Amino acid sequence: MPVENVPLAEVPMLHLAGVRKGFRTPDGSERTVLEGVDFRLAEGEIVSLLGRSGSGKSTLLRIMAGLVRPDGGELFYRGAPIRGPVRGISMVFQSFALFPWLTVQGNVELGLEALGMRRAEREQKAAAAIEMIGLDGFEGAYPKELSGGMRQRVGFARALVMDPDVLLMDEAFSALDVLTAETLRSDLLELWEEKRIATRGILVVSHNIEEAVVMADRVLVFSSDPGRVRAEIPVGLEHPRDPDAPAFRQIVDEVYGLMTTSARAVGGAVEPLGIGYRLPDTPSSRMVELLETVADRPFEGRADLPALAEETELSDDALFHLFEGLKVLGFARIAAGDFFLTRAGFALVEAEPAQRKRIFAEHLLRSIPLAAHIRRVLDERRDHRAPEDRFLQELQDYLTADESQRVLETIIGWGRYAEIFDYDYNSGMLMIPEEEEPQPLADGPPAEAHG
């Protein structure tokens, strides 16, 4: 872009085009975490970025801050290419590595010291930031004497004292309890609204949909594998926002709906799952509990997603894994911001315990190729046993070592619940449960596997 010819006001504060980033996995192959990321942050905007765990949000923020180099694409700060840390961009993290031997004042002054600012000026600026963020009276306190909320305020003061033009927040409130997070969030929004901070653009990475909608002018939904901006929802409500207002609820519903429609299902076609399918990280007991909860509700088998989030007290991320698990197994569906049970979901809830396990087993073998594969291997072996390492290695053709481990642990949990296989923690062996007469299972999943 010929930067000189664009009127200043139209040059975005941040501009990313086609950004790509991959990491080398322990086995030497490369995994693409970000691919084709396009993003703009205009002056005066707050933008939220929502996405599942591991989708690359933190990596993207670090790239924007100039802390990590992308492998491809272009990025600019106010029209100038970003090639390293940028003076006008500050980041706030989930938890701060505050220096325990420095006071609040000392911790806040640190960044200014690195700029070579004179002591008197440093002290005066730090004191102003401390006051602004509501820490006055605590200048001389040490981090260990502060609550989590206060410590996070020090983190904010440390970022704001640099007078950042752009503020990048990476789950800055997620380590705090609900009330503390709310207070700190509204304090920050007030500073922003009243222009008491120099910051002219904010990007908020969050796991929490309400938080994203409370803060942002636009909510971006990030996809996983590889991460890229998948959808955008404009918010367009005045600050301060009332989370109980119908207009607010409607946007939250819309975002929930988008978040629970996986990229796989977008565009109508549902790709068949492979052995390397990243099983959602959710225990089978939790899935069954949720089915029970929803089946009992007045609107039989149907529930508003945000209401479920509140009721279950699970994080949005945990809930999405839970929904995805129930969806791929064919026990629930999501549509228009509502969660509802399928016929199979009802059948499972209404069945006796033994029958429940049978229904679960049937769906598991039909919908999850990894479960069917493990069972087939065990069926075919003479002693009906196989070491977990064998499956771990197969999974590593598709997933990182950590992710393979997690996926295997998850499928073992589901398989044990369904009693399609058992696992011995001491020997690391998988086996067919003893009570059962082993009989070979039919080959391959039936045509209508899931949906």
Ligand SMILES: Nc1ncnc2c1ncn2[C@@H]1O[C@H](COP(=O)(O)OP(=O)(O)OP(=O)(O)O)[C@@H](O)[C@H]1O
């Ligand atoms: N330095 C690194 N080396 C290798 N892999 C990395 C590195 N940094 C991140 N990754 C991998 O990149 C993927 C994305 O990580 P990232 O932390 O950006 O995700 P995230 O969306 O911020 O997740 P969360 O919501 O859990 O914070 C993960 O699979 C992670 O393991």
Ligand SMILES: [Mg+2]
């Ligand atoms: Mg992160």
